[in-house]
Amino acid sequence: MSSQKSIKLERCDETTGEDRISELHPDLKHLILKDLTVKEIARTSVLSTQWRHIFRNHPYLIFDHTAYYYSRNNQYMNNRTVDEFLKTIKRILSTHTGLLDQFVLYVVHKQKSTNTLSLVDQVMSIVPTTITKLRVNIQFNERYAVTITQFPELTYLEIYCCSLKYHPTTTFLKLTRLHLYALSVPHNLFQPLSRIAPNLERLSFWCCDWPDGDTVTIDAPRLKEFVMNNCRLRHCSFSETTSLSSVTLHLKHQLNNNSDGFCHVLPKLTSLEILNMTSTIGVLAPCLKPIEFSECKPWALKKLNLRGLRLTQASTFMPELILLLKRAKNLEELWIEDYSTESDELHHDNFDKFIFKDVTLDRLGRLSLVLLGESHHGLQLLRSIRPCLPVLMNLNIGYSTTTLDSTEQERVVVDCVSEFCSASPNVKLTYFRI
Incomplete structure (x- = not known):
């Protein structure tokens, strides 16, 4: 039935x-x-x-790199095909009748004709002023200036390789995320942020430059996440950032070694990621040295990610790392990436720095050690830090492909980890490849 x-x-x-x-x-x-x-x-x-x-x-018009290169079946994009691509976007925008929520524009070409530049201006001029999410990546043989004054409803703004123009009296009351990549940051962007974007929660700078001698004060009352990766800046300080909980840093050491702008920020962070310990430690050093004999309460830090280390250069950053771990008694998760290679010269006195005296991580439940190089200096670190981890539950060991090519290297790693696990029988061990 x-x-x-x-x-x-x-x-x-x-x-x-x-x-x-x-x-x-x-x-x-x-x-x-x-x-x-x-x-x-x-x-x-x-x-x-x-x-x-x-x-x-359709509320989402995404003309990203996939659409850009697919428009001519991956053929070489000359001025004519780039112009046709922009004309198509212009036609679609002109006939769009709904409420556009997100718009993405990607145009990368070595040369630009007067007509191409005019078409880009025309496309940007007909993007609805009610747009809430905007991502622009326009790369010619010179920077294209993106004007954002006409988009007061933005909640998300991402700009690549362009210059940014807007009137200093413009406010973005709904903007919560601002990401800037490879551009010169305008002077008036921080005059002040609390007025321009009072609800900003996430702020990112990647490969950005400021005018020589510039000093930046970030005053974003609701800022939660701050990223500054591979940037040149003389001095950075924070004001009224009471909600800030996550910071990612990779700063140029030679321009920031006298900066103390992070001193009052570090104790309240719950997440800290350092993308290049060797260079960025110059920024953190002034913040860490005063705490060695400090009586203030332990920091709120729960997750620490240290990338770009060369453990053969331990004498450069290990004292500051030990000071950092002394204060981060609430740490629950620790990531360490070692970039050392067999060709790096190892000084035996460097390993003396691996004795973590007076360091006890009573709450650390997850330790991830990533070996991206071909040496085993990270294993020495593993042996040295073991007594500091009484409640460790998860140990993750990551390899690069080249590291696994050597049977001898793998045997040394397995022996060291087995030694670690035998001393900590409750640890769950996981291997993963990078």
Whole structure:
């Protein structure tokens, strides 16, 4: 009976020609299309008559690198094909009838013609002023100036390799995320942030430059996450950042070794990531030395990620690392990446620094040691830090592919880890490849 009923139902669907896809709620249709490329979204117009114009009011127009290179089947993009790509975007924007929520534009070309530059201006000028998420990556043989004054509703802004223009009286009251990549930061961006973007929660600078001698004070009352990666800046300090909990740093040592702007920020952080310990320690050193005999309460730090280490250069940063671990008594997770190679010269007195005197990490439950080089200096660190970890539950050992190529290297690693685990029988061991 059930099989006969199902057959009857199928026949009924066939005879009525019911279009179940078109019955979906418009918001659900847009959600389905959100992760597709622009080309794939345009193709959905053939599904049914009701889907024919779905592209015209789709709230997400993503013309990223995938759309850019696919537009000419990965052929070399000359001025003519770049202009055709921009004309297509202009036509789509001109016929768009819905509420546009997100717009992404990617144009990378060595040369730019006057016509190409004009087309980029035209595209940006017809982007709806109600846009909430904007990502722009426009790279010519000279920087393109992106004007954002006309987008007061932005909640998310990401700018690559461009210069940023806006009127100093402009405010972005809804902006919560600002990410700037490879650009010269304008002077008036920090005059002040608390007025320009009072609700900013995440702020990122990647490969950015400030004018020589510039000093930056970040006053974002609701800022939670701050990233400064591979940036040149003389001095950075924080004001009214009471909500700041996560910081990622990779700063140029030669320009920041006298900076003490992080002193009052470090104790309240719950997450700290240092992308290049050798250079960035110059920034942290002034903040760490005064705490050696400090009587203040332990820091709030729960996750510490140390990347870009060369343990053969331990004498450069190990004293500061020990001071940092002394204060981070609430630490629950520690990541260490060793970039040392067999060719690096190892001084035996460096390993004396690995004696973590007066360091006890009573709450550390996860330790991840990543060996990206071909040496085993990280294993010496593992042996030295073992007595400091009474409650460790998870030990993760990561290898680069080249490290696993050597059977002898793998044997040394396994022996060291086995020694560690025999002393800590409750530890769960995990190996993973990088």
